[in-house]
Amino acid sequence: MTTTLIVTQHVVRENQGTKGNDLLYGTTAAEINEETEYIKKIRATLAKVQPLLGKSQSSHWIANGQQETKPHLQEPGVESDKEPTSFDCKETMKKMKEAEEELLRVNQEKEMLKIKLEASRAAGAESVKNASEKLHEDYQKRLGELKKRQEGIMQVMKAHKLKQEQKLKESTDNLIPLNGELLEKLIETEEMEKRVQRMEEEKKKLNYKKRALKETLQQMMSKAENTKRCVGVQTEISTLQEQISHLDRLIHSQHQNLHSLIYQIEELNNELKHQDENIDLLKEKLEMLQAKNKELKYKVEFYSSQSKPKVSKAVSAKIDGYLPYAMINRLRR
Template structure:
């Protein structure tokens, strides 16, 4: 009966350890620590007639159980150490990933700064070109306005000179008309004066 109990315990512990390994593999990805507590239920003993035989067999059984518990503790310690190593390795991998992520962020920020600088330079160049064109256009308009003002002044002067000449011609025409009228009236007046 003792060997059957021991086999059942061995089977249940091996199943437990395989489940523990599976869970450990799953939990390594999640970066969590699992604490395992192993308890062994000892079925209550029935009183038999031969307690001395039981005492000898129970001390042997206790030694077996003690050795078994030591093995389990050793196995659990190995598993725990393995988990800590994996977590430490994962921590190193995480720090490496963090460093890569930081480097990637810095490279992205540098690229954005570069693009922003190029855009600003393009904007400044375009703005300066537009200002230059505007100044040139403004200068051309001013020159054009000055030319038109000078032409207008010249035409105004020409018009005023022409007006003066016309006035002179008008005065001359009036003078000539008066002379012609006097000439026409002059002999008639002289005749009238003679006749009187």
């Protein structure tokens, strides 16, 4: 009895419009994984078919050998099955040859797929590299411009800070003579007040003496005493009146001088207050400038210490390439 194994090979071909467009640029990881799984299934199927083909060929040759060793057992009149066996062998060999040719074609398409895939990876990597380099150049350019602008602002702020410090120094220096002048005015005012006070006391004494002499003169005139003595008292009263008038003029003058000194002291106090306000304002400005300068310095150091951006590499996935790309496209549709 002869065992004949008939192998049916299903070959899937892809009707392609333009050769070389099988591999699309930018295949996603999900599609690659799907293709990989399909490749594994086809490989497993081929692995199962190949042992069966070998087993069928061995059975065929064993059957032929048994028939050759026992030709004398064939009874007369019984037709020999040699011709059908030979026909089955030829069919099997033909199908095996077709299967081998199909496997060869599959391997060729697999190699072509590998080449196209590598070309796509290289093109993608080069594209990503070029884009990354351009991005890096733009980044470096903007970083340089920003750093230059920050340094320019720092220079302007530094000059402004020096100017404010100079103003603060001048204002502080002006306080010394103002304080000295104010102290002199205060001392002069105090002395003038004391002098006016003494004049007032002297005026009181003269007025008291004048009133006493007037009373004496009235008593003398009422008693009709010596006229010569009365004239002497009147002369003394006139002298006292002149002294009192002179003191009045001096006191009035001193009061005017005192008012002038008080006005000058008020002006000096206002000037000192204004200088103090300027000093406080300049100190605040200096503190703000120092804070901004510190912030700008930190930014410049931060931008200068930034590492160069890394160039991205194209993402690739290894594909088990035992399946023609035409089958993948057929499965995808």
